[in-house]
Amino acid sequence: MLQQDYLTLAVYPLVIIGFSVFVLALAWVLRAKPPKTPLKQSAYECGVPTRGETWVRFRVAYYLYALVFVVFDVEIIFLYPWAVALKRLGLFAYIEAIIFILILLVALGYAWKEGALEWK
Amino acid sequence: MPDVTQGLGAYEVIVGWLSGFTPHWLAEVLYRVGAGLLILTLISTLALVLVYILRKVMGHMQCRLGPRVTGPFGLLQTAADAVKLMQKEDIIPTNVDRFLFILAPYVVFFSCGMIFMVLPLSPTWILNDLEVGVLFFVAFGSLASFGLLMGGFGSNNKYSLVGGMRSVAQVVSYEVPMVLAILGAVMLAGSLSMHQIVVAQEGMWLGFIPKWFIFLQPLGFVIYFLCGLAETGQTPFDLPEGESELVAGYNTEYSGMRFALFFLAEFGNLFAISAMATTLFLGGWHGPVFSFLPWLWPFVWFMAKAMALTFCMMWVRSTWLRFRIDQMMDFAWKILVPLSLLNIFITAGEVAIIR
Numbered sequence A: 001m002l003q004q005d006y007l008t009l010a011v012y013p014l015v016i017i018g019f020s021v022f023v024l025a026l027a028w029v030l031r032a033k034p035p036k037t038p039l040k041q042s043a044y045e046c047g048v049p050t051r052g053e054t055w056v057r058f059r060v061a062y063y064l065y066a067l068v069f070v071v072f073d074v075e076i077i078f079l080y081p082w083a084v085a086l087k088r089l090g091l092f093a094y095i096e097a098i099i100f101i102l103i104l105l106v107a108l109g110y111a112w113k114e115g116a117l118e119w120k
Numbered sequence B: 001m002p003d004v005t006q007g008l009g010a011y012e013v014i015v016g017w018l019s020g021f022t023p024h025w026l027a028e029v030l031y032r033v034g035a036g037l038l039i040l041t042l043i044s045t046l047a048l049v050l051v052y053i054l055r056k057v058m059g060h061m062q063c064r065l066g067p068r069v070t071g072p073f074g075l076l077q078t079a080a081d082a083v084k085l086m087q088k089e090d091i092i093p094t095n096v097d098r099f100l101f102i103l104a105p106y107v108v109f110f111s112c113g114m115i116f117m118v119l120p121l122s123p124t125w126i127l128n129d130l131e132v133g134v135l136f137f138v139a140f141g142s143l144a145s146f147g148l149l150m151g152g153f154g155s156n157n158k159y160s161l162v163g164g165m166r167s168v169a170q171v172v173s174y175e176v177p178m179v180l181a182i183l184g185a186v187m188l189a190g191s192l193s194m195h196q197i198v199v200a201q202e203g204m205w206l207g208f209i210p211k212w213f214i215f216l217q218p219l220g221f222v223i224y225f226l227c228g229l230a231e232t233g234q235t236p237f238d239l240p241e242g243e244s245e246l247v248a249g250y251n252t253e254y255s256g257m258r259f260a261l262f263f264l265a266e267f268g269n270l271f272a273i274s275a276m277a278t279t280l281f282l283g284g285w286h287g288p289v290f291s292f293l294p295w296l297w298p299f300v301w302f303m304a305k306a307m308a309l310t311f312c313m314m315w316v317r318s319t320w321l322r323f324r325i326d327q328m329m330d331f332a333w334k335i336l337v338p339l340s341l342l343n344i345f346i347t348a349g350e351v352a353i354i355r
Helices: A006-030 A061-089 A091-114 B010-019 B024-061 B077-087 B098-118 B133-154 B158-189 B194-199 B218-231 B256-281 B297-319 B325-354
Strands: none
Touching: A006 B024, A006 B077, A006 B098, A006 B256, A061 A091, A061 B158, A061 B325, A091 B325, B010 B024, B024 B077, B024 B098, B024 B256, B024 B297, B077 B256, B098 B133, B098 B256, B133 B158, B133 B194, B133 B256, B158 B194, B158 B218, B158 B256, B158 B325, B194 B256, B218 B256, B218 B297, B218 B325, B256 B297
16 A cells, blocks of 8 residues: 555554554553652652742753754755655756755854854 | 466455355454464564664764574574563552553554554455555554653653653654655655555656655655654654653653553564655655566565665664754754745655656
8 A cells, every 4th residue: 555545544553552552551550559758759850959030941952952943944945845856857947946045044144143053 | 577466365265264154244343353363473573573683883983792502693682581581570650640651552562563454465465455545644643642642651750750751742743744745756656555656656757766765855865754754753852762861751661561562562663664654755665576576576575675764763873862852842843844835845846846
């Protein structure tokens, strides 16, 4: 069976979910269930009592990378149809795509110069 | 040349047999459930085998012997580990975000399982040869980062949170050069279907050099391999779970079977990345076919190539030290992205001019 098969696309995710639920249910049946104690259920931070909040405002560097990523991911979405058709389109499409990529290289250069790619 | 497409009739035979006592639509569904379970069995078996190989390989590389007590040559070690994980107490700390905490392992395992849907194990053994197979692989590969962030954030533990954030930053950064490297193979094959990409690598140059894409764009292969290491959090890029600084990263709070699902997915992804590299650059299931069991050989070659790449990953793991996070980010954005764009220029030139 070597073509697109939408029924597999519908059935297989359910099989995966069913499998993982089954595995966890099996473990629930098999595992030891000793009584719970407050100490056991506290956060594991190497045995040192937890201090302060965990859910705080996080450093901005992570989000900057995410923004640059979005720019490049959209670029790649546009490049995929071009890549599939390149054999048929030939030299003209090649030059067009190079111009497109060069424009994005300018964007990468700008992000670089502005320091969005530095881990501060 | 023996016929490698033997066994293609399994679908008709099984569905025909099932139709004997169930409605036809149910027979179709049951066939797909069976095929899906076969793939999930493959993932679980691979995880068990790979953990054993990893421990043996790393043991010998570090002048140790690795597991050797449980069973002959320690072969039963990972089976014993699996049984142990099954029996372990399941601890959910009181202050976690319960919804995210419980959902996270499912999401991670789901993404790993979906990836295996489009891997062409042999000419006939592919669960679903989607026409957008490559994009499907990339999309579900990065779905795992949602699960890691859910686990890291939901655990309400500082180590987990830092691990989860790092893993997302890393996956997001290495996604760009990885997808650009895959683009090269797509251009050469002119198709997004995994089966078509492998078919495009059939034949030999000059009668002895296989027409694998690695010879047309070695740079693309290297970039893909490095990004694959980063995407799966293998050692030079294992900051999300750096043991010496973050306890165990995003899965610090997980225990028992919930941890085992993360673990399964990790080793499943490790194999999937090698399998994808095999498909895109190393000619997939192409290899000499002998008249003995002709339909089995493509699968054997595919597994051999993928396992060899997995061995290289383990080799890297026991050789290199962990990067610092700023070095890792610089490496992705300032070295790999420009290099992968260069790879596209060269490969597209090959395709557009030489054809």
